[in-house]
Amino acid sequence: MAETLKILILDDEPKMGRILARILTREGHRAVSETSPTAALETLGAEHFDLLLTDLKMPEMNGLEVMARAREANPELDFIMMTAYATVETAVDAMKKGATDYLIKPFNNEELIMLAARVAETRGLRLENRELKQSLAEPIDSEGVIAASPAMHDVIKRVEKVSRTDVSVLLRGESGTGKEVLASLVHASGRRSARPFIKVNCGALTETLLESELFGHIRGAFTGAIETRKGLFLASDGGTIFLDEIGEISPALQVKLLRVLQFGEFQRVGDPRTFKVDVRVIAATGRNLEEMIESGEFRSDLYYRLNVVPIVIPPLRERREDIPALVDHFVVRLRTGGSKSKRLSAESFDRFMGYDWPGNIRELENAIEHAMVMSEADEIGIEDLPAALQNSPGANGTGPGGARASLEGMTLEDVERKALLDALESTGFNHTKAAGKLGITRRTLGYRIEKLDLPRSKREAESRRARNDEAEGAADNVPAHEGPSGAS
Numbered sequence: 001m002a003e004t005l006k007i008l009i010l011d012d013e014p015k016m017g018r019i020l021a022r023i024l025t026r027e028g029h030r031a032v033s034e035t036s037p038t039a040a041l042e043t044l045g046a047e048h049f050d051l052l053l054t055d056l057k058m059p060e061m062n063g064l065e066v067m068a069r070a071r072e073a074n075p076e077l078d079f080i081m082m083t084a085y086a087t088v089e090t091a092v093d094a095m096k097k098g099a100t101d102y103l104i105k106p107f108n109n110e111e112l113i114m115l116a117a118r119v120a121e122t123r124g125l126r127l128e129n130r131e132l133k134q135s136l137a138e139p140i141d142s143e144g145v146i147a148a149s150p151a152m153h154d155v156i157k158r159v160e161k162v163s164r165t166d167v168s169v170l171l172r173g174e175s176g177t178g179k180e181v182l183a184s185l186v187h188a189s190g191r192r193s194a195r196p197f198i199k200v201n202c203g204a205l206t207e208t209l210l211e212s213e214l215f216g217h218i219r220g221a222f223t224g225a226i227e228t229r230k231g232l233f234l235a236s237d238g239g240t241i242f243l244d245e246i247g248e249i250s251p252a253l254q255v256k257l258l259r260v261l262q263f264g265e266f267q268r269v270g271d272p273r274t275f276k277v278d279v280r281v282i283a284a285t286g287r288n289l290e291e292m293i294e295s296g297e298f299r300s301d302l303y304y305r306l307n308v309v310p311i312v313i314p315p316l317r318e319r320r321e322d323i324p325a326l327v328d329h330f331v332v333r334l335r336t337g338g339s340k341s342k343r344l345s346a347e348s349f350d351r352f353m354g355y356d357w358p359g360n361i362r363e364l365e366n367a368i369e370h371a372m373v374m375s376e377a378d379e380i381g382i383e384d385l386p387a388a389l390q391n392s393p394g395a396n397g398t399g400p401g402g403a404r405a406s407l408e409g410m411t412l413e414d415v416e417r418k419a420l421l422d423a424l425e426s427t428g429f430n431h432t433k434a435a436g437k438l439g440i441t442r443r444t445l446g447y448r449i450e451k452l453d454l455p456r457s458k459r460e461a462e463s464r465r466a467r468n469d470e471a472e473g474a475a476d477n478v479p480a481h482e483g484p485s486g487a488s
């Protein structure tokens with residue numbers, strides 16, 4: 001899908017401006033028109049635009065002057081110059097001074113539509129290139145969200161539904177549960193995915209610094225403000241801003257944020273002008289906002305604006321089915337170049353499954369990294385785990401030095417075979433449910449069934465049992481050896 005543009009049309013003939021705006025709006029763009037260069041520059045200063053479509057000859061100021069002044073405020077603004085007096089010289093001059101292209105009046109609708117589409121395509125490629133460079137500099141988890149448990153399946157379904165809309169989202173959950181990853185998923189799955197996604201940790205900045213970061217400031221607004229900064233809300237216009245630790249912001253900043261959510265407008269620090277933005281807000285917190293409202297620390301009106309669609313992420317101790325898949329994921333991701341793949345021993349895996357993970361996924365990742373550094377063998381033993389896991393009872397009730405009585409004498413393959421059969425039989429051989437119960441994918445379950453030669457269906461299991469019973473019965477009925485015929 002082609003990128004849509006926010007376009008300002010500047011033409012001293014009001015009717016022409018309205019006609020051009022209608023044509024571009026029908027193509028899916030957002031277009032408004034101005035008749036005065038001064039008014040156009042004020043509009044460009046107050047709102048973010050992608051393209052300025054400007055006339056060349058105007059009484060107050062010509063298009064080249066407007067272009068030069070507009071470029072100072074927004075270096076990434078594209079320009080198309082319109083003129084009825086085009087010569088080779090004026091066209092070359094316009095292009096030299098930064099115009100993307102030009103239109104000679106009178107022009108037909110198709111020419112205008114084609115040029116706007118070309119600008120949209122070019123801007124899209126620039127954005128992709130910038131995001132590619134950023135992704136190379138800061139690698140992200142390409143595997144996305146790992147959700148093997150029913151609880152996380154419900155969370156993902158909720159994310160998928162909300163991604164189709166532009167409503168505000170409030171992500172709630174303990175620290176380390178993956179709120180930032182889910183915020184990225186909401187953005188990447190929605191219509192704003194090609195636009196900026198900007199993350200802000202509200203708890204990591206002082207009130208003054210956070211206000212300046214979010215809303216921007218003008219030069220000289222405060223000590224140390226040596227240059228004008230447009231702020232992260234303007235930088236994310238058309239896209240999404242993720243406000244992590246939203247419960248940490250001050251009452252004064254809560255008022256400014258509420259204004260953005262209600263009216264899409266704000267003022268920079270030290271700047272009397274009002275700026276407008278179109279930004280989706282995703283907020284996250286691990287705090288009890290309802291208690292904060294009761295104590296007067298958090299505004300109820302802001303809470304209701306943010307809490308349009310709440311998504312609660314359960315802690316890892318309440319979705320242990322996710323642990324095996326997370327372990328596999330981090331073991332693969334944390335391998336260093338050229339190193340052999342490692343695996344958890346049965347005892348170590350038991351400790352992972354039995355531990356309560358107060359630090360959630362972040363703590364699990366750190367535990368895997370610690371274990372991989374400490375382990376010198378291909379198999380990670382209990383002695384390689386962090387102290388908290390070494391001293392924790394496992395899922396089978398085993399603690400430090402404890403014995404695994406129920407599994408005594410069984411090989412790791414026997415344990416796996418038993419776990420898979422138990423899951424298959426308890427779900428009536430429903431592979432999707434069995435995989436979810438085991439915390440693995442359906443494909444992985446199929447692979448393990450083939451490898452261990454397990455029955456794929458209830459009928460096959462019953463058939464195998466019948467054959468085994470028949471074979472055992474035949475063995476019981478074999479007569480004792482009587483020796484050679486005629487022996488007494």
